Amino acid sequence: MIDKTATSTARQIVTSPIIVALDNLTVEGVLALADKLDPALCRLKVGKELFTRAGPSIVQALQQRGFDVFLDLKFHDIPNTTAQAVLAAADLGVWMVNVHASAGSAAMSLAKQKLVTGHYDTLLIAVTVLTSMSQEVLPQIGVNDPLDVQVSRLAQLTQQSGLDGVVCSAQEAKVLKALCGADFKLVTPGIRMLEDSADDQHRICTPAQALQDGSDYLVIGRSITQAVDPAAKLQKILQSI
Numbered sequence: 001m002i003d004k005t006a007t008s009t010a011r012q013i014v015t016s017p018i019i020v021a022l023d024n025l026t027v028e029g030v031l032a033l034a035d036k037l038d039p040a041l042c043r044l045k046v047g048k049e050l051f052t053r054a055g056p057s058i059v060q061a062l063q064q065r066g067f068d069v070f071l072d073l074k075f076h077d078i079p080n081t082t083a084q085a086v087l088a089a090a091d092l093g094v095w096m097v098n099v100h101a102s103a104g105s106a107a108m109s110l111a112k113q114k115l116v117t118g119h120y121d122t123l124l125i126a127v128t129v130l131t132s133m134s135q136e137v138l139p140q141i142g143v144n145d146p147l148d149v150q151v152s153r154l155a156q157l158t159q160q161s162g163l164d165g166v167v168c169s170a171q172e173a174k175v176l177k178a179l180c181g182a183d184f185k186l187v188t189p190g191i192r193m194l195e196d197s198a199d200d201q202h203r204i205c206t207p208a209q210a211l212q213d214g215s216d217y218l219v220i221g222r223s224i225t226q227a228v229d230p231a232a233k234l235q236k237i238l239q240s241i
């Protein structure tokens with residue numbers, strides 16, 4: 001087991017709300033990009049693609065460069081498996097980890113309880129409705145309510161389960177801040193500058209609008225990682241907010 005005090009006390013103050021999603025890159029590309037970015041200006045997100053390729057050592061390599069890491073593995077399983085996976089993530093000293101809210105309250109509560117009992121400071125959040133999804137596709141997964149109703153329902157379930165916040169679209173931020181309060185973190189992917197392509201995202205928003213509406217953290221991947229000069233693109237985004 002990793003000494004969690006060694007990793008958690010090393011955390012630095014980051015004032016930027018930007019979390020850069022490290023997708024569509026080789027492991028070497030990720031490290032080269034990390035070396036061009038300033039840990040005071042952004043956090044980094046390790047998702048399923050990168051973690052499956054590189055494993056826990058990539059988390060450590062990014063932490064050693066001074067970055068807070070959001071481990072975005074979106075655990076969705078029975079309560080015991082979900083909670084143990086969250087604990088394993090916390091043992092890596094990550095700043096934030098997530099589960100799917102649709103795993104249910106038992107899974108979310110147990111995971112949070114394990115973190116509290118173990119005195120971990122890792123934030124635990126839950127995904128509501130993926131930002132790539134639109135109202136039209138919800139019936140495919142048996143949801144016939146309006147999308148914003150489903151997002152609010154899962155956000156409230158997440159809060160009642162004791163978690164620190166949710167992943168949602170910035171389009172839902174205003175409503176969720178009013179519903180869940182200022183301390184409940186809203187982590188919003190699907191962030192695009194006006195000149196950016198939406199790619200596979202449906203519920204998108206500009207960085208400035210997202211913050212104005214109550215997003216706490218903006219997850220930005222391809223707009224930065226696929227830019228000719230990623231550090232310059234990050235600067236441009238920061239200037240826009």
Ligand SMILES: O=c1ccn([C@@H]2O[C@H](COP(=O)(O)O)[C@@H](O)[C@H]2O)c(=O)[nH]1
Pocket residue numbers: 021022023047127129130131132167168189190191199201219220221222223
């Ligand atoms: O609802 C969700 C949950 C997670 N994501 C993740 O965020 C990034 C977004 O990347 P972009 O390149 O800026 O579109 C990606 O890693 C997703 O897995 C999300 O988009 N929506």
